[in-house]
Amino acid sequence: MDEPSNQNEFADNGEWKPSPIEVTHPEIVKPGDIRLFHDPPWRLRMTIEGDRSYLKIKIVRAAPLTQPDDYICFLDLKDEVICMVDRLEDLAQENHKIVHSELDQRYLTARVERVESIRNEFGVSYWLVDTDRGMREFVTKNVAENAQWIDEKRMMILDVDGNRFEFAGLDTFDKKSRGLIEEVL
C-alpha cells in the first residue's frame, strides 16, 4: 500500500505526484503493521505499530455482498475510517480470527437452506424458511422487484423490517423450495 500505485505519475520536475485518492486520503497504513487485540476482553482495540493506537474500533466490509472477504475497513469510535485493507490475507495471521468473528457479529444475514412455505396475499408474501440460524418467518412486499441478485445463483432478499436473507446456490435447493421461490420470483 505504501508503494506508488499505477495511477501515480511523476511531475515535470521529476518529483513523485500522488494519485487523487492519495491527496484526499494521504495516510498510508501497511496491513502488516496492524495489530488487533481485545483489552479488556470485550473491547476490540487496534494498534498501528510504531504509529498510533485506537481504544475501540469497528470492522466493516466495504462491499459486503460482492467482496465479503476483502476490502475490510477499520472505523474509529466516531465511525471515521482509519484505513482499509484490500485483502484479508495481507493482515497478520493472528488477526484473521478476530476479523472474522467481528464481521460475523456485525453482519446478520441468515443463509436460507430450505423454504417451507410461501403464502401470498394482497401483494405480500409470508415466508417460512429454515436458515443457518434456525427457522424463521418473514414478510416481503413486491419480492420479484426487490430481490437483489448477486449472481445467477445467489440472491439477497430484504424483508419489510430490513432483515436480510441470503439464498446462495439456488440450484442446490430441494425441488419444493425451488418451486416456491420460482413462483414468487
Added chain:
Amino acid sequence: MDAFVEALPSEVESKLGKMVSDGEEVLMQVSTDLAQGLDYGEQWLVVTSRRLFLFPTPGIDDAIEASLEDIREVRLEELVGAGKIEIERRDGPPLCVPFSQSLAGKFAEVAEGIRQLSKGETLSLPTEVDRSRCPECGRLLPEKNGICAVCFKKWETFTRILSYMLTYRSKLALMIVLAVITAMLELIPPKITQYIIDDVLTPRTGYDLLFKLVAVLFGVRILMWGTGIAIRWLSQWLGHRSIQDVRTELYQQFQFLPLRFYDRRKVGSLISRMTNDSDRLEMFMVGAIPFIFSNILLFLGILVLLFMTNWELTLLVLLPVPPIIIAGRKIWNRMIRQWSRWGAKWSKLNAQLNESITGIRVVKAFNQEGREGDKFDEHNEAVREVSVDGERNWFVFFTITNFMMSFGAFFVWYFGGKQILNKEMTLGALIAFISYLWMMYQPLRWFGELYNFMLRAFAGAERIFEVIDTDAEKFGDDSAQPMPDVKGRVTFRNAQFGYDPGKPVLKGVDLDVQPGEMIGLVGKSGVGKSTLINLICRFYDPDRGSVEIDGVDMKEAKLEDLRSQIGMVQQEPFLFDGTVAENIAYGKPGAPFEDVVKAAMAAEAHEFIVRKQDGYDMKVGEKGGKLSGGEKQRISIARAILHDPRILILDEATSSLDTQTEKKIQLAISRLIEGRTTFAIAHRLSTLRSADRLVVMDDGKVAEIGTHEELIEKRGIFARLVETQQATTAIMGVGGGKDDPAAVVGK
C-alpha cells in the same frame, strides 16, 4: 407502559418470582428474537426498579443480573440486519441484548428506558410502539400503525361510510325504494314470456291476451328504464356529494394535524388518501351501495321463482356451482400471482426507461448508450415473456370457467327437455327457467366482485378515517393562554427532544434570548440547529424540559397567537401557485397593495418584480418555478416583512445564492430583523457577523455562547469551524482572502 410489559413464559415467570424482592417493581419485560449466539431464539429482558435481568431461554438458570446503579452507559448499536443494546457496567463485561431488525423500534425505546432508570430518572416511554403487523392476524399492515385490510371492523366501517350518505337521507331513502322496485320489476318479464308461450303461442289462440301481455311487458320495461335512470342520477348525486364532504373533512384535518403525524408518513401515501382512497370510496358509494339491496332482493327472488318453477331442475343446476367456485378460486389465485409478476417486470422496465432518460446526459457523457440499450432489451424481453405467459393462462382460465358455467345450461336443456317430452313441464316454464338462470348469474357475479371491491374501498375508507380521527393541533383552543402581543423573549429550559424514540436530537438545551436580540445558530450538520427552530415554531413539543415565550410555557400558550407572531425565511422558500402579490401577502391576506409594494421594496424585490411583464400580477408557477432562487428568496423575505412577526427565523436563508444576490438579500434581511427576536442558521459563518450572540451547538447541547470575537478568542469549537471553513474556501479557490469575514482567525 403496557407495550413494554409482555406476557412472560411460565418458566421465566417462576424464576423471576424467586429473584425479585419485596418492593421491587417490574417496569419492563420484553422478549428478543435473537439468542446470545445470534441464532434465532428468544431471550427475556426484565427491568425492575432496581435491577435488570436477562433470561436466555431455554436454560433459564443462566440468567444474567445487573444492578441499575452499576450501569455506566447504555448504547444502541445498529448492526447490519440487526441491532443490539450494549449496557456498559462499572465492573465486568458489558451486557449485550441482540435483536433482529423486526424489533428495532421496540428496543430503541427499551434502551431509552434503561438509560432513564440508570440515571435515576422516572421511566417515561410511549404507551405504544409502532406496529407493522396486525395484532389480530399477524398480517403485514399496509403502513406502520395502519389498518389491517382483513381484520378491520367492516360493519362499523360500512355504517360510517353510510353515515356520510345519511346526511341526505330523503334522497337515500328514495333511491333504496326505487332500487327495490327495479329488482321486483326485473322478475316480471320471464314470467310474462312464460304466459305468452304457454297460453298464447302453444295453443295458437287469444289475440286479446297476447296484446295485454305484450302491453304489460312494454309497461314493465318502460318502468324499469325510468327507475334505472332515476337510480343512476340519485346514486351519482349522493355519491359525489358525500365524497365531497369526506374530502373537505380530510383536507381540513390535513391542515391542522401536527407535524409529528407527517414525520412518520410518506407524502405520497397521504396524498393517495385524498386521491386513490377517496376514489375507491366514491366508486363504492356510487356503484355499490345503491345496488346492494336490489341485488340481494333480485337473487332471492330468482331463487324462489326457480324453485317454484321446478325444484328438481333447480337443484341440478346448482350442483356444479361449488366445484366452479373452488376451481375458479384456484385459477384466480394463480392469475393474481401472474399479474403481480407482470407488474413487477413492467415496473422494472419503467424504472430502467425513467433512469436512462432522466440521466441521458450522464449516459452520453460516459458513452454508455449501448449498455443502457442492452439493459433495456433485457427488461423488454422479460416483459414479453411474462406477458405471453399471462395471456396463455388467462385464456385457459376463461375457457375453463366458461365451459364449467355452460354445464348448468346443458343440464337444463337435457333434463328440462325430458320433462317437457314427459309432459311434466311446459315449454314456457322451461324458457322462463332458463331466463331466470341467466339472470341469477348477474347478482352472483356482482356479489363475487363486491367482496374485493368492498375490501379495497373499506381499506381506503379506514385510511381516510384514521387521518380524520387523529388529534389535530389545538390551534384556536380557547382554554389556552392568549398571547396577542408577544415581546419576543425566548427561553429554553433543559429542553430535550428527539424525532425517533431513543434517538434524542436535543439533549438538554438551556438558553435565554432577550426580545429583539439576534442569535446566530452555529454547528455541524445534525447537531440540532433546525430542531431548535422547530421547537420555537412549536411544530413539536419538547419531550422533557420546556420552551417559554415571554415566560409562558409554549404548551400553555394559544397556538394561533404564537404562530401569527412567528415568521420564517427558509433555505428553499416555498411559493404557492399564484401571483407575486398573492405570495407576498400569504401571511396577511387582504393586505393593501401599497403594503405589498413596501414590503417588496424593503426586501429588494421590487426592482425585479416590476421588470417582469406582468409585474406583481405575474403567476409564479408551481412552487415558484418561473422565478430564480434569489428572486424566490426575496419574495419570501417580503412575505416575512409584511407578516411583521415578533420572532423571526432565518433558516439558511442565503446559503444557496451567489455573492451578488446574497449581498442584496443581506441588506433586505438587515431591514427585516430590526426590532425582532431573530434566530438565524447559516453554514456560511460570515453571514452571522451581525448577530448579537452566536450559539454554538454540539451533540444536541449548547456548547458555546458569545459574540463572534469572543468565540474566536476562546479558540473552541466555533474557532475551529471558522478555520476549517477558511481552509476549505482557500482550497476551492473561491475566496478565503482578506475580504472573507471568515478570515478573522489569522488576525
